[in-house]
Amino acid sequence: MLQRSILRLLRSGISQTNHSRSKALPVLANAKCYATFESDKPNFPGSRSEFVSKPEFLDPDSVEGIPVYRALNHDGTFIDESQDPKLDEATVIKMYKDMTLLNTMDRVLYDSQRQGRISFYMTNYGEEGAHIGSAAALDPGDLIFGQYREAGVLMWRGFPLQQFMNQCYGNDKDWGKGRQMPVHYGSKEHNFVTISSTLATQMPQAAGSAYAYKMKQNGLCVVCYFGEGAASEGDAHAAFNFAGVLNCPVIFFCRNNGYAISTPTKDQYRGDGIASRASGYGMPTIRVDGNDVFAVYNATKLSREICVSQFRPVLIEAMTYRIGHHSTSDDSSAYRSVDEVSHWDQSDNPITRLRNYMVNQSWWDEEKEKQWKLDSRKMVMKAFAGAESEKRGRPESLFEDVYDEMPPHIAQQMEEMKAHVKMYKEHYPLEHYKPMS
Template sequence: MRRPLTIPTPSATILTTRAASSLSQRPDSDHVSFPGAVKSAFATTLKFDTPSTHEPMPTYRVVDQHGVVVDESFKLDITDEEVIKLYEDMLFISLMDLVMFDAQRQGRVSFYMVSAGEEAVCVGSASALTKDDVIYCQYREQGVFKQRGYTAKDFMDQLFANKNDTGRGRNMPVHYGSRELNIHTISSPLATQLPQASGAAYALKMQRQNDPSIPPRVVVAYFGEGAASEGDFHAALNMAATRSCPAIFICRNNGYAISTPTLEQYRGDGIASRGVGYGIDTIRVDGNDIWAVREATKRAREMALEDGGKPVLIEALTYRVSHHSTSDDSFAYRARVEVEDWKRRDNPIIRLRKWMDNQGIWDEEKEKEARARLRMDVLKAFKEAEGEKKPPVRRMFEDVYEEMTPDLKRQMKELRETLDRYPDEYDLSEFEGGKETLK
């Protein structure tokens, strides 16, 4: 019989007690009955609680770095074909990252961020969700988009900001979004999506309370450990905890926030300890193990929907093996040998492939075929997207309001007048319709 995956639950002493009346201190009680500490026992010894007295939270894994199953209770619940799909999604992202990083260096796109080393966190967690679940990403979750159905064309249209871009060419590269896939558009500021996720989860909870026939859904928010240093992180977790919101917070703790290593970001036990501090069910997983990530997310989703809803925090330990972005040189703040060691010793794609080899569902011939096919898909979409025109100039003024405001109409008129005044200064050949669209 399989042992259930357990996610540590905060101690009852820090859980909020909902009562019809306020708490009061009973005479001769041996513990505190105060709203801020519901059941804290009195002590007669002066002793501070120090972090060093607590054991670090364990890290759950299913498969070790050799592809060997170490959780004997693990039982795969998907087919071999579905396993291959997950692997190819991870492979696709890694290949696209290589192509687009080089494209930025060639000046063909202005910016790019890779997710090398973090593919298992994104693909594994997304595979445990339903398409109706609402997602808020940060900026390194290409694998989430791919797993949910984003195509090579969708990626490239956004990266090149052409006329087919669903964001209408308004965002910088890597700021994907998809209404059809229930993924909100990425925004640049760190942690801005976290309070939004808590609010959205609370809205889903109220929606179900008003109409129980609506299928249950959760909100999932992805972020890096650097974002957990922002105030929005704390506001979001506190709101989700106190309002019992069906939200899953997934932290990609990849070791570095741009140029700041985790050792310089905080002194506590990672990000997981903060979840417990806010009264949130929390688990830490091996982020290079897709099955550990998937199992934890499956269980977290079940828990988030229990008893009307509650938040869950997953901290996935992984490693960022590439630069933070194309604007960064990570070798200025970390040793090249460190990065190469992680690439060689514990890569999530290689680990999954080892497991697949052990299961007899993958081999070198299939690997070569998949890599060639996926790379061709990326390059084909790249070429097509790069050759498309930019969106009509008028689009920069549309869609914010149902009808353009007087200010927007004035700005559009001023732009047209500027283009007419300096016809030799502006090249509108890439823009569909040119200044004619500003009428």
């Protein structure tokens, strides 16, 4: 029966195809891409190249590397004044405060994990310029898909410090109800899709969402962050190709931080980074100094314009360096030297570069720095104490929200769990949880 319907479907598909082909052919013959049937020009569908009479290899090793766009010198002056985005004082100070607050939050949460207070954490050290520079250039309505190391983007959008802490503690006040690992943030209010750290799964989703935005013509774009390691996943290819072919307004923002856990870039790819792949997918691309917050800002702003006005995907490759360990499950001294890390930390730090710019503008000084260090630490410690004092959710909430209405088999499992926990309550730390009903 099923076979017969499949056959019927196939037949109708075939006859439809034949029908449309016979109708479409004369039109296609006149179309531009089929117009020149000169024997000395290649007419292969899907290519726009010329014939050559000698075998020529395109050797990527003999091509210059894609240049890195940089706007700000280390001393905080512009290399070319025309690249000054001329952001006002309040905006630049917010950029600086968010970048440094992120650092302080990272320190406190990293230490919390070391002390056994939370199960896991990932720091963002070294990548603050890439987060804040890109986030500041977007429309708050643009939809963001992150990988996991983009807390600065959420911070720029106003995700509360208390929520970062609640999520990492998985307490009752966490918007995700404690059902995700730490750092798997998400917020509908901030147009930030919940993190799923299975690498690259967010990438085809971002392309699909961008396609929906194109259909909707809402003037917004989608931004998809990913690491250079994640770019080796098959999903990255699917996302780039769909976005290219379907002209989806998505910015693929690669944070090339030199490592994918212990895998350095030299073992990750053979070509010229990630940007070099863009032309194969028909995407415009730019490689940018990810430690230069203004270069990232300018590059993202321009990319957004291309995306939204031309309905095209753009690939940004932000060159940066992961100063922290990959996560609290990693010890990076096993695969890289302390000297290498301190070189990047001290000589190419995005925060120092921005601070130099602010000091040059007379917007910042030692006194303000001292005060901000005190204030920001206080804010972080207050949120930390708040999250720690909060209980975890009711154990049975584990079973809720999967279905709109709880089906009987889930309800039965929930009752079994409740009966079990009640019977063996001395084995469970129930004092840390909201009471079960």
